Amino acid sequence: AQSVTQLDSHVSVSEGTPVLLRCNYSSSYSPSLFWYVQHPNKGLQLLLKYTSAATLVKGINGFEAEFKKSETSFHLTKPSAHMSDAAEYFCVVRDNFGNEKLTFGTGTRLTIIP
Amino acid sequence: DAMVIQNPRYQVTQFGKxxxxxxxxxxxxxxxxxxxxxxxxxxxxxxxxxDKDFNNEADTPDNFQSRRPNTSFCFLDIRSPGLGDAAMYLCATTRSGGAEETQYFGPGTRLLVL
Structure with missing residues (x-):
């Protein structure tokens, strides 16, 4: 079985300051991990993914995430927040044992303060 | 360059229609x-x-059905929409068999039930 816990339902940061969105996962097998972003009334856009290659993954719009197996974490970071980063962020896990299904976290709403 | 297309983007229907x-x-x-x-x-x-094999989640309501006439198209039919079915409906696609395959999401259809 697999599960995802996003530790914060809301995060607020000032424009230009660092962003940290936390995610912990549980998986019986070697997982793939994803971060998706969703702007209001839009679909989900892939930010980045981890698939057992490099543990530090760089994504679009300056975001990156580090896979830490010992901590079962996959936190999303960005050095400097931009107003356009305000959105909902979902951490997602996929078990790579013949199961194509995704398990979503409950989401973190990121607010950027001008 | 749209990859996953959903129509319409907004749909209004009446209760039971x-x-x-x-x-x-x-x-x-x-x-x-x-x-x-x-x-x-x-x-x-x-x-x-x-492919053509249909997989229904255990808790999907009975009034939801789906059709996939060919590789490119998939439909979601709601036989008798209730007020609780008002939601965003997202379509996604992937290629099976690889750990690196990502699910690509469409922009969604927002359904309003009056």
Whole structure:
């Protein structure tokens, strides 16, 4: 079985300051991990993914995430927040044992303060 | 360069009046998914097609059905929409068999039930 816990339902940061969105996962097998972003009334856009290659993954719009197996974490970071980063962020896990299904976290709403 | 296309983007229907949402893809992916996403919640998987094989989630309501006439198209039929079915409906696609395969989401159809 697999599960995802996003530790914060809301995060607020000032424009230009660092962003940290936390995610912990549980998986019986070697997982793939994803971060998706969703702007209001839009679909989900892939930010980045981890698939057992490099543990530090760089994504679009300056975001990156580090896979830490010992901590079962996959936190999303960005050095400097931009107003356009305000959105909902979902951490997602996929078990790579013949199961194509995704398990979503409950989401973190990121607010950027001008 | 749209890859997963959903029509319409907004759909208004009346209580109990059947409605069909459509999804098409230009990626030639063999797996297609329908998700329901209610306000401030994570997407919830309703069905997925693995090639032509239909897979229904255990808790998908009986008045939800799906059709996939060919690789490119997939439809979601709601036979008798209730007020609780108002939500964003997301279509996604992937290619099966690889750990690196990502689910690509369409922009969604927002359904309003009056």
């Amino acid at each position: 059947p409605v069909t949402l459509s999804c098409s893809q230009t990626l030639n992916h063999n797996v297609m998914y329908w998700y329901q996403q209610k306000s401030s919640q994570a997407p919830k998987l309703l069905f997925h097609y693995y």
